[in-house]
Amino acid sequence: MNIKSEFPATGIMKTFDNEDSAAYRIACDCHTSDHDINMWVELDRDEYNINVSFYVESYTPWWDKYFNRFNVIWKLLTTGYFQREHHTILNSQTALNFANTIISEVERLENVKKSKK
Numbered sequence: 173m174n175i176k177s178e179f180p181a182t183g184i185m186k187t188f189d190n191e192d193s194a195a196y197r198i199a200c201d202c203h204t205s206d207h208d209i210n211m212w213v214e215l216d217r218d219e220y221n222i223n224v225s226f227y228v229e230s231y232t233p234w235w236d237k238y239f240n241r242f243n244v245i246w247k248l249l250t251t252g253y254f255q256r257e258h259h260t261i262l263n264s265q266t267a268l269n270f271a272n273t274i275i276s277e278v279e280r281l282e283n284v285k286k287s288k289k
């Protein structure tokens with residue numbers, strides 16, 4: 173592999189950190205911020221596990237001219253649910269930085285965990 177992880181890292185923005193946790197925003201390569209992934213890496217309350225969690229901020233573009241409100245209403249009326257998909261694209265450099273960020277944070281929190289025992 174010719175690509176090496178970077179610091180600071182393309183596509184990876186640290187949004188929070190303290191001793192027991194850190195949060196990052198992972199940018200979609202298409203530059204639409206609605207596609208970004210939020211990630212938390214944290215030591216759990218009993219300081220036994222390190223958890224990595226992800227979430228996206230999703231919304232329904234109700235008044236967007238390309239959003240078909242009537243199909244959505246019909247789907248809700250006939251099935252009781254409306255399903256949306258979320259896609260995030262990472263180029264190879266960002267994917268490597270993303271993986272390395274998880275590895276670095278897990279290693280850091282393993283050291284924090286050891287120091288508390």
Ligand SMILES: [Zn+2]
Nearest residue numbers: 200202204207
């Ligand atoms: Zn995107």
